Amino acid sequence: MNKVTVIGSINLDTNLRVKRMVKPGETIHAQEHYSAAGGKGANQAVAAARSGCHVNFIGAVGNDAPGREMLALLKQDKINLAGIAVVDQESTGQAFITVDDEGQNAITIYAGANFAFGRQAIASKQALIAGSDFVIAQFETPVEATLAAFEIAHQAGVKTILNPAPAMSQIPADLLQLTDLIVPNETEAATITNVEVVDEASAREAAHKLHDLGVAAVIITIGSHGAFYDYQEQSGLVAAYQVKAVDTTAAGDTFIGAMSSMLKPDFSNFKAAINFANRASSLTVQRYGAQPAIPYLKEIEQVK
Template identity: 75%
Template sequence: MTKITVIGSINLDTNLRVKQMVKPGETIHAKEHYSAAGGKGANQAVAATRSGCEVNFIGAVGNDAPGKEMLGLLKQEGIDTSGVKVINNESTGQAFITVDDAGQNSITIYSGANSGFNADDVAEKRDLLGQSDYVIAQFETPVEATIKGFEIAHAEGIKTILNPAPAMTEIPSALLKQTDLIAPNETEAATITGVQVRDEESAKKAAAKLHALGVEAVIITIGSKGAFYDYNGQSELVPAFKVKAVDTTAAGDTFIGAMTSILKTDFSNLKEAIIFANKASSLTVQRYGAQPSIPYKKEIEQVD
């Protein structure tokens, strides 16, 4: 069983379903309102767990009702939350998500406790990191904490995966030097490299720039077109599975968690792992909510 440690965010999501996105100065009615567990880190941890991984989590929540609820849900998934810091006088992170009838979303995040842990907190969890095959991180938590986690991982011979979301225009070189695989979507890749990713050709140009920054393996997800990879002299756009999307929330997080669940640490089965991840994401976008939409391994294996 693959063992993963996720360094990342934990949010309570507030979701609104609307016919179309609100315009500046406009007031509209929502068709539905509901809350769900979210946060890119927690989503990726849940996706990996449901795909068959053993998962540890390093992050933070507030000492409040949402924090207790989010921790309880992670524990129900079988995720080890001993690395999650509970912070007094700070609220658990929250995300406010609007989804339109086309399945597109708009997300506003309040970081809250997600900004409240640091490199020292991660260093204290060296034992958790040392048990892992992979360490995964995103950009919804302090980058200094991620750098420390990746440094520890590399010192232990553990592979690192960076999902650079939300995108930074300049990722610290100290982090990129410790990153084995980077997996942005097309928008994030454009922000980082300056290359507008629309197809396989432009994705390869963006990948070349990411390699030049020091990352060995690159995956760029391109929405409904699929996922492009460039590694060890091989590159290809792996097509997505064609489905009707109703909500794209957590699709990228599902991709990361599911892919890592079957990825060999020498990346020799990268294409196979991407196909598996594409299957998982195709299920996620047909459902509403973040973690409620993430599929289980049995469901993924039934996708043709």
């Protein structure tokens, strides 16, 4: 069982289902409204835990009803909450998600407490980080906190995984040099490398540019095409499972969390770990919501 520490966001998601995306200045009716637990960090932690990992979480929520609800849900998945601060001066993060009939989404985020911690909070959790197999982070929390966590991980010989989302065109060079594995989707990869990723050839080109920035291992998820990986002598496209998607929210988060449960710290089983992650994501996209859609290990093992 891998030990994973996630530094990341915790959000209350407000979801709207619509026939199509709204145009500027237009008003449309929603078909359904519901709330669910979310946040890229929390989603990845839940996916890892449900796939069999021991998971620690470092982040923050507000001292409010949504924060208490999010913590209770994370606790149900047996995630170690010792690294989560409850802050009085900020409200719990929120995301407002619109999903159309094609399963595509548009998301607006209010960070709130997700930006209420930094290097000092990370330093106080050094033991959690140093005792992990992997440390995972995204960009819905302060970059300086991620950098501090990756410094601790690097010193302890712990492998780091960066999900560069939401996309940033200028990622700090010192953070990339401390990143062992970067996992962007095709849009994020294009933002970083200026290479439009549409197939295996363009993914390989983008991966080489990411290597040039100092990252040893690359996985680029390409939606329904699957995921391209490139590390030393290992590379290739692992095909996605073809299913009818109803909501792509948390598909990428499921991929990263599930992958971290299977990936060996020496990266020797990339293809098998990616295939497992693709199986998990294929279940998530067939369900609505973020964390409610993330599958458990028994479900993933049944995907053929």
